[in-house]
Amino acid sequence: MTTLPPNQLAKVLIIDDSLISRKKLRSAVRRLGYETDLAASGEQGLAALQDSEYDVVLLDIVMPGMDGFDVLRAMKADAALRDIPVVVVSSLEDERDSVVQAIELGAEDFLPKDFDPVLLRARLTASLTKKQYRDQEKEYLSRVERLTAAAQKVETGQFKPESLQIEDLRQHKDALGQLAAVFTGMAGEIYQRELRLRKAIHALQGIILVITVGILWGSTPAISRLAANAGASPLALATWVNLFLAGSYISIAAVRGQFATFKLKYLGFLAVWTVIAAILQRVVLLFLAGQIEATLLALVATFQGFIVFVFASVTKLEKATPKRLIGLTLGLVGVFVVLFDKLDLTGVGSDWWWLLLSLSLPTLYAVEWVFVAAKKPADLDFLPAIGVMMLMSSFILAPSAILVEGSLLFSDSFGEVEVVSLILCVVIAFTMITSFKLVDLAGPVFASQSAYAMTMAGIGWGMLLLGETLSSTAWIAVAFILIGLLLVSPKPDNTEIVIKRSFTE
Structure with a gap:
């Protein structure tokens, strides 16, 4: 169903101005085992995104006031929201151009309003898998940045072991974790030698x-x-x-x-x-x-x-x-x-x-x-x-x-x-x-x-x-x-x- 860690349910936000569509999507998503929240407008949807964390958004394009395009633009402009995958919900025959525009704005995929549960499962699984890969990549790059910053501190010659703040990186059982372990060990030895001299x-x-x-x-x-x-x-x-x-x-x-x-x-x-x-x-x-x-x-x-x-x-x-x-x-x-x-x-x-x-x-x-x-x-x-x-x-x-x-x-x-x-x-x-x-x-x-x-x-x-x-x-x-x-x-x-x-x- 999803590549999320065991016992962690994906949380889906459904943004649609149609009550019938919202209930239909919520029922189908819950049957797949996901948690759901509902928003009846683009404004409510953005407010919900600011208040809670979501793994995927099912977004209607045509809505009064703030439509789906406006929601997409706001999400992509926010560093905290831009990586949440968005699946636009569309009547494919009537809104083909709108779907293309939504994808150009950053939507991951589309789903017809008259969807098949198997298709819904495929869209959600694909979006969640992409998000998880992105999250893993961001986490890995964050570790690389922290290790690089620690190396820069040591390179300047002005550091304390605890100021490097990379002890937790050693817990990862990958090449970067092994590098962090070697690096902190060497930095500690340098510090202790300097401490004895001091x-x-x-x-x-x-x-x-x-x-x-x-x-x-x-x-x-x-x-x-x-x-x-x-x-x-x-x-x-x-x-x-x-x-x-x-x-x-x-x-x-x-x-x-x-x-x-x-x-x-x-x-x-x-x-x-x-x-x-x-x-x-x-x-x-x-x-x-x-x-x-x-x-x-x-x-x-x-x-x-x-x-x-x-x-x-x-x-x-x-x-x-x-x-x-x-x-x-x-x-x-x-x-x-x-x-x-x-x-x-x-x-x-x-x-x-x-x-x-x-x-x-x-x-x-x-x-x-x-x-x-x-x-x-x-x-x-x-x-x-x-x-x-x-x-x-x-x-x-x-x-x-x-x-x-x-x-x-x-x-x-x-x-x-x-x-x-x-x-x-x-x-x-x-x-x-x-x-x-x-x-x-x-x-x-x-x-x-x-x-x-x-x-x-x-x-x-x-x-x-x-x-x-x-x-x-x-x-x-x-x-x-x-x-x-x-x-x-x-x-x-x-x-x-x-x-x-x-x-x-």
């Missing part, structure tokens, strides 16, 4: 940034102590450092046009960040630098790693893996060994007091990094943000420095203290921008390991600039710190990876 580069970038931040950051205690020894007061020095950073970052951001996207809604985030980083951190660091050795200050800063780990684990910002915990613990063991070797902690004395006070510094660092990682608006650029933050802090620190220390000036002329302070400004400027790049890339837990690198660099800078030393026991402890750093890996890179490689060159 992860290796990601880890290497994280390690390089950790070392860079450590070297820069590790120099700040030694340079701050040099500035303090030269006569720089903490509040005044903090004010000048923040003014330098504000001027630098605001100028660069203005040249780059980054203030165009700056919004007032960021001020709440910047206000909290200002208090944590630009005021409390800066003043505590510069105050402690004038009181305790730079190597000791660098060692105490290593506590930042453990504090960040605890914060990130509690807030679910990052996963607390056993490997990371072991790495942090080894690092802390090394720090404690050095502290006990370097300080007199056998009784209650000034060393205990300074040690406990200095712990506020890594705590502030840890709070800042976790706060920035968790609360930084996604569309906020760091350069204008740091510039505005430092400017806000300067307005607070400057009056405080004048009130407490009497002046913002260190001396009457540009001398050693000014040179050292300027060097400190430049180092902190590079340290901050590199640190935030590290947090974005590797996450706050791994970024906090720059504190271990800072410890190593701080020890080196302390020895180089201030002549400070460590015992052999302390150097063994430093090895524990390095092992701990290696065990704490960067956070997984969950960003969407897009291959950017051309395969046509």
Whole structure:
């Protein structure tokens, strides 16, 4: 009867203005086992075609209003209807020319009004078979187009396996399905190879940034102590450092046009960040630098790693893996060994007091990094943000420095203290921008390991600039710190990876 899939009945739309003809056709079509719908005019027929799907249309030519020709023209002009086969119903003797015109307009066949049921069956079966072949051809061509589009994406070198959207093509048991299977397999292999390379580069970038931040950051205690020894007061020095950073970052951001996207809604985030980083951190660091050795200050800063780990684990910002915990613990063991070797902690004395006070510094660092990682608006650029933050802090620190220390000036002329302070400004400027790049890339837990690198660099800078030393026991402890750093890996890179490689060159 039909080549449609089993259990799927063909649906026939009968368009005829004659009630008798409609009923006659419906009765004959139903006896053949097809479903039928009726339309008494061309307008009703087109409306029915828009509302439902039909496999074939039996169309009367001569009708008042919209006749069969008009219906054919409308169907052929509609991409969704043009492939539905149409059998025109005609009184052959009276409408031969009309039948020819209908076929020229796209009708599949004709049927006389006084038809034989066998002829009706033949016309419907032939029309349905042609439609099915056309549908199969369209479906096959659609698969070819999708596979071609996927190949073009791979050819440009910018793709992800799921973006190819051809997984379902593999289910077809033909040559095109086999080609799709091979193609998706090869594309997947290319993507996985690129993914492994991306992860290796990601880890290497994280390690390089950790070392860079450590070297820069590790120099700040030694340079701050040099500035303090030269006569720089903490509040005044903090004010000048923040003014330098504000001027630098605001100028660069203005040249780059980054203030165009700056919004007032960021001020709440910047206000909290200002208090944590630009005021409390800066003043505590510069105050402690004038009181305790730079190597000791660098060692105490290593506590930042453990504090960040605890914060990130509690807030679910990052996963607390056993490997990371072991790495942090080894690092802390090394720090404690050095502290006990370097300080007199056998009784209650000034060393205990300074040690406990200095712990506020890594705590502030840890709070800042976790706060920035968790609360930084996604569309906020760091350069204008740091510039505005430092400017806000300067307005607070400057009056405080004048009130407490009497002046913002260190001396009457540009001398050693000014040179050292300027060097400190430049180092902190590079340290901050590199640190935030590290947090974005590797996450706050791994970024906090720059504190271990800072410890190593701080020890080196302390020895180089201030002549400070460590015992052999302390150097063994430093090895524990390095092992701990290696065990704490960067956070997984969950960003969407897009291959950017051309395969046509």
